Amino acid sequence: MARQAGGREMSRPHLTLWQVFRIPVVVAALSLFGLVAALLDDGAWDWIGAAALGVSVVVTVWALAARRR
Numbered sequence: 001m002a003r004q005a006g007g008r009e010m011s012r013p014h015l016t017l018w019q020v021f022r023i024p025v026v027v028a029a030l031s032l033f034g035l036v037a038a039l040l041d042d043g044a045w046d047w048i049g050a051a052a053l054g055v056s057v058v059v060t061v062w063a064l065a066a067r068r069r
Contacts, residue, residue: 023059027055027056027059030052030053030055030056031052031053031055031056033049033052034048034049034050034051034052034053034054034055035049035053036049037049037052038050038053
């Protein structure tokens, strides 16, 4: 854990279960929707499925970029 001046450890704020798992639950739900949508029919459903599955890629890249800063 990071230390402040004077050697004290910085504490992180307490997060609720929903605050911790909100984004992963939404990404999982969109991924599941995308997989089912792509199986339903051709045409527009394939595009909807691809877009829903692409959200997980975008969120992962965003999280990795934000973590490096």
